[in-house]
Amino acid sequence: xxxxxxxxxxxxxxxxxxxxxxxxxxxxxxxxxxxxxxxxxxxxxxxxxxxxxxxxxxxxxxxxxxxxxxxxxxxxxxxxxxxxxxxxxxxxxxxxxxxxxxxxxxxxxxxxxxxxxxxxxxxxxxxxxxxxxxxxxxxxxxxxxxxxxxxxxxxxxxxxxxxxxxxxxxxxxxxxxxxxxxxxxxxxxxxxxxxxxxxxxxxxxxxxxxxxxxxxxxxxxxxxxxxxxxxxxxxxxxxxxxxxxxxxxxxxxxxxxxxxxxxxxxxxxxxxxxxxxxxxxxxxxxxxxxxxxxxxxxxxxxxxxxxxxxxxxxxxxxxxxxxxxxxx
Amino acid sequence: xxxxxxxxxxxxxxxxxxxxxxxxxxxxxxxxxxxxxxxxxxxxxxxxxxxxxxxxxxxxxxxxxxxxxxxxxxxxxxxxxxxxxxxxxxxxxxxxxxxxxxxxxxxxxxxxxxxxxxxxxxxxxxxxxxxxxxxxxxxxxxxxxxxxxxxxxxxxxxxxxxxxxxxxxxxxxxxxxxxxxxxxxxxxxxxxxxxxxxxxxxxxxxxxxxxxxxxxxxxxxxxxxxxxxxxxxxxxxxxxxxxxxxxxxxxxxxxxxxxxxxxxxxxxxxxxxxxxxxxxxxxxxxxxxxxxxxxxxxxxxxxxxxxxxxxxxxxxxxxxxxxxxxxxxxxxxxxxxxxxxxxxxxxx
Numbered sequence: 270x271x272x273x274x275x276x277x278x279x280x281x282x283x284x285x286x287x288x289x290x291x292x293x294x295x296x297x298x299x300x301x302x303x304x305x306x307x308x309x310x311x312x313x314x315x316x317x318x319x320x321x322x323x324x325x326x327x328x329x330x331x332x333x334x335x336x337x338x339x340x341x342x343x344x345x346x347x348x349x350x351x352x353x354x355x356x357x358x359x360x361x362x363x364x365x366x367x368x369x370x371x372x373x374x375x376x377x378x379x380x381x382x383x384x385x386x387x388x389x390x391x392x393x394x395x396x397x398x399x400x401x402x403x404x405x406x407x408x409x410x411x412x413x414x415x416x417x418x419x420x421x422x423x424x425x426x427x428x429x430x431x432x433x434x435x436x437x438x439x440x441x442x443x444x445x446x447x448x449x450x451x452x453x454x455x456x457x458x459x460x461x462x463x464x465x466x467x468x469x470x471x472x473x474x475x476x477x478x479x480x481x482x483x484x485x486x487x488x489x490x491x492x493x494x495x496x497x498x499x500x501x502x503x504x505x506x507x508x509x510x511x512x513x514x515x516x517x518x519x520x521x522x523x524x525x526x527x528x529x530x531x532x533x534x535x536x537x538x539x540x541x542x543x544x545x546x547x548x549x550x551x552x553x554x555x556x557x558x559x560x561x562x563x564x565x566x567x568x569x570x571x572x573x574x575x576x577x578x579x580x581x582x583x584x585x586x587x588x589x590x591x592x593x594x595x596x597x
Numbered sequence: 598x599x600x601x602x603x604x605x606x607x608x609x610x611x612x613x614x615x616x617x618x619x620x621x622x623x624x625x626x627x628x629x630x631x632x633x634x635x636x637x638x639x640x641x642x643x644x645x646x647x648x649x650x651x652x653x654x655x656x657x658x659x660x661x662x663x664x665x666x667x668x669x670x671x672x673x674x675x676x677x678x679x680x681x682x683x684x685x686x687x688x689x690x691x692x693x694x695x696x697x698x699x700x701x702x703x704x705x706x707x708x709x710x711x712x713x714x715x716x717x718x719x720x721x722x723x724x725x726x727x728x729x730x731x732x733x734x735x736x737x738x739x740x741x742x743x744x745x746x747x748x749x750x751x752x753x754x755x756x757x758x759x760x761x762x763x764x765x766x767x768x769x770x771x772x773x774x775x776x777x778x779x780x781x782x783x784x785x786x787x788x789x790x791x792x793x794x795x796x797x798x799x800x801x802x803x804x805x806x807x808x809x810x811x812x813x814x815x816x817x818x819x820x821x822x823x824x825x826x827x828x829x830x831x832x833x834x835x836x837x838x839x840x841x842x843x844x845x846x847x848x849x850x851x852x853x854x855x856x857x858x859x860x861x862x863x864x865x866x867x868x869x870x871x872x873x874x875x876x877x878x879x880x881x882x883x884x885x886x887x888x889x890x891x892x893x894x895x896x897x898x899x900x901x902x903x904x905x906x907x908x909x910x911x912x913x914x915x916x917x918x919x920x921x922x923x924x925x926x927x928x929x930x931x932x933x934x935x936x937x938x939x940x941x942x943x944x945x
Contacts (some may be wrong), residue, residue, distance in 0.1 A: 280679060290765060320747065326777065331770025333737045338754075342675065346740075365730050366737065374726060375709030375719035376932040411933050429943055434935035460943035537668020580944055 270453055278424035278445040279309040279385070283347060285456065286431045287317055293431060296323040297349030306351050307387065307446040333359035337367045337436075340382045345431055346493040353388030353402045353440065360405070367436040368411035373412055384428040384438045389480060389531055390568050390579050397518065399568035399575075401477075403440045404537040407508040413461055414509035416440040418482040420450035422506055425459025427478075428541055433461060440508070442480045462507050464515040470499035472581065473525035473589060476516070476542055478505040481580075488529075488585035493552040498593055508538060517549035524555040527588050529581055534562035558593070561588050616665075617829060619893045620808045625667060625825060626888060627902055629659040629881050634906050635693060636856075639683070639700060639714075643860050646921075648700045651729075652714050653681040657855040661787045662688050662757065665826025665848070668782075668836045669755060672722045675741045677734040678757040680715035681854075682727030685757055690722035691911070694917040703921035704796065710924045711932060731792075732765025735784070736760060739771045742780035742845075744918035753781045753839045761792025772813040774939075775845040783839045784810075786849045787822060787831075793858045794866040810847035813933050822850030823878045826887075852880075 273281070286293045299306055301324040314322040325332035327352060336346035350356045356363070367380040388401040398414035407414045417423040423441070429435035433445050463536040467482065467487050482504045486554040503519050506512065522527050526546055528539035539560035545557055562580045591597065617625070625857040636654040641653050655662070662685045666676070683700075687693050691707055692705075699706030700714050708718050715729040725741065729735045738756035745752050762768060763786065775782050785804045790797050803809055810817035816838065820831040827849060835846045853875035871904045888894040894902075 294747070323778075326770070326773055328766075328770035331739070331774055332768060333734025334767065335740035335743060335771070335774060338677075338742075339744040339747075340739035340740070341737070342741055342744045342842065344744040345742075351943045361730060361733065362736060365733060366728065370726065371934070373708060373712040374720065374932075375711045377708070377718050377720040379725065379935065394746070413934070425943070433940040434938050434942075458940055461941045488795075512873045540754040557740070584836040 270451050272449050273420055273452050274446065275420045275423050275448045275450070276308045278420035278452050279427055280311055280313070281452075281473065282424045282427035282431070283313060284316070285309055286428065287321060287347070293347070294321045294323060294339070295344045295347045295349065296325050296332055297462070298325055298327055298351045300324060300349050300393065305349070307344045307431040307443070308412045309385070319321035329358040329504045330362055331531075332365065336382050337362055337380045338469050341378055345381060345383075347383045347431060348356055348386065350384060350386035352398055352443070353386040354398050354400050356384070356386050356402055361585050363406070363412065363438070364409050368409045372411060373502050379434050381434045381437045382436050383427065384436070385427070385441060386439070387441040387443045387445065389442040390575060391574060393506065395568055395570045395571055396567035403508055403531040404532055405437045407434060407538070407541070408579060409509070410592060411436070412509060413437040414440060416479040417459055417506060418477070418479050418504050420448065421452050422459055425454050425457050426461065426506065428456070428502070429458040429461050432458070436462065446478060460507075462510060462512065464512040465475070465504045465506065466501060466519065467504045468500065470501035470523065472499045473527065473592060474501045474522060474523045475502055475585065475589070476503050476505055476526065476528045478508060478530070478538060481531055484580070484582045484585050485529050487582040487591065491586050492580070492589055497588065498589060500589060505538065505542070511541060511545065516545050516577070520546055520550050524553055525592055526558040527561060527584050528558070529561045529580065530556060530563075532563055533565045534560050537562065557591050559588050559592060563584050613729075613810070614920065616750070616848055618825070621698065621811065622884065622888060624896055625663055626881065626884050628688065629663050629825070629884070630903060631693075631906050631910070632659045632663070633881055634910050635687070635697075637911050640856065640860070641685040642700070642915070646648060646705065648714065649702065650713050650715075651680070652700070652860045653858065655681050655684045656921060657785055657875065657879070658789060658822065658852045659684065660825040660828050661785070661850045661852055663787050665755065665823045665832040668829055668832035669753065670749070675723045675725050675745070675754045676757070677725045677738050677741070677754070678727055678733065679734060679759065679762065679816050680727055680729045681759070682715065682717045685718045686717040686719055686724045686727070691719035691723035691724055693914050694714075695719070697914045698921045701918040701921070703918060705917070705921040709932075711866060712885075714915065725769040731756065732762040733769040735762070735767040735771035736743065736774075737781050738784070739775050739780060742775065742782035745781055751840060753783055753787070753836065755783045757785045757787060759792070760786055760788040760797055761800065763806055764792070764801060769897045771846070772810060772815055772847070776813045781839050782845045782880045784847045786847065787852050788849055789854045790866070791854075791858065792897065796860065803850065804852065805849070805917060807847055807867050808847040813846050815845050817847035817849065818849065819849040822852030823880045823883060825880060827885055847900050
């Protein structure tokens, strides 16, 4: 067991899969000679060469479609889209081709591609480099969406995604690549479905995914220490499909739920989790579920405005206190 | 400005192009005639409400798919195209019965009734699909060519699309990538002069599509898409170029579709005069007259051939499509994701 960074975990998964199978390739902008914007492929160009670690032109729809086409006939491409904001340009190929081709071919053809991309608000990158897209992709039939919150998940989810026969979108976060965590030295494969209780608690459930899992954990510490409130934290590492069973099970224990997401609230993870709670365990709820979400604005440049636009652990604590104390 | 076949740059017949035998030419005539009768029967079936959705017919363009694929290895080379896809699939080896059953939305259809006219697939014959977003197949063909290159096979990828697809970003992105990565992909542009209902002069700055490939330093040629001998000769050159490892090639074929863009098309955007001129260069009639003149196939034998084709389509293809069962509604959620994939659960 070694403590490694999130980017190192992703790099290790690439390396192992590429060493095992000559038809696993990686492609994306600046991933080769330049070593990858977030170092996810560092050193692999030297090891595997330009035919397998492919520097693409800045043509997101074109190279994503090319990866999908290659996946039709036995190649397993890991496509890196430098920022999820650029993945908007590739939505045609991801949604219209990768997600639908199995169905519309009657099961004959499948697109086992992995598309990795970081989203989220980093450091004053402005409206067009700070958005999130998981809410779009998680609503697409035929596309799996996972989102690692730790180096362990970053490694294990990528390993499973490469081997899985479905297209998988992996939603990463620009602020998380240097996060450290324990990853087993032994090879393992993380489930692509389900959720994980990462902190047990009896008083309420905090649902998070990706970076917001950490906000939930920080908030839970404070709630326990200062307020005697034991929050359960559930990590929704799989967004499509969402873990209906796990979501409902936790709330049957705690009877209260808050969904914490960095994205804007409308049509998002929070709204979907709340719908599941209504459908699965409405009568178990002791309070209206809440969302801690971004304001519904494009992410601003100014640092103060930027911080105001997205939630933080303090917002989670306040929401939890209000819920437990019966305030609005 | 008009674009007509008389203005075409002539394509040199490759000395390597294997000459088609008389028997091959008769077979190709039959295949094209079959394609025409198949598509016209689809028209009737659509009017009878046996076929739903959108239906884009290939009548008039038969020499393009047949001439190019005759020069390639149908069933082995990987082929993708847009939504006007029935005939490309059949020429690759798809069973016409399964194609018609697909149009009739039956479980026996080549896409099990889930795809429809615009999404014909026959992966066993390496017909990798019809796609309904204009320009969508360009990058898919490029990716398949990349996979071929990685595997070291001598197959090629062939992408058939219309002229209007070249106004999508994917055209430029894909040609650029194909050249930079030096991939075995043949782009076939079937220039039928119209993008849906807008004539090429009104949508496209450069009318000769093959010239646009020069922007990516990809060799290209333009030839008469109504004359299957010309298509075949040009395609032999193009296919040889790609298969011999010299990188991508762009082949433009000047052609015309007789029917509207789809069945919902009023056809009001073009003149009767223009339609008549193109009907005068019908690809099937051109070959048939040539074979009659050379005493290879008599008019009488051609008529017999036509009758047999019509009967075969009716008795075999249509009957199969009519009699086949519809998909079971209980199976509506099948084929969304892989079934029982062990990696979904993590541990294997």
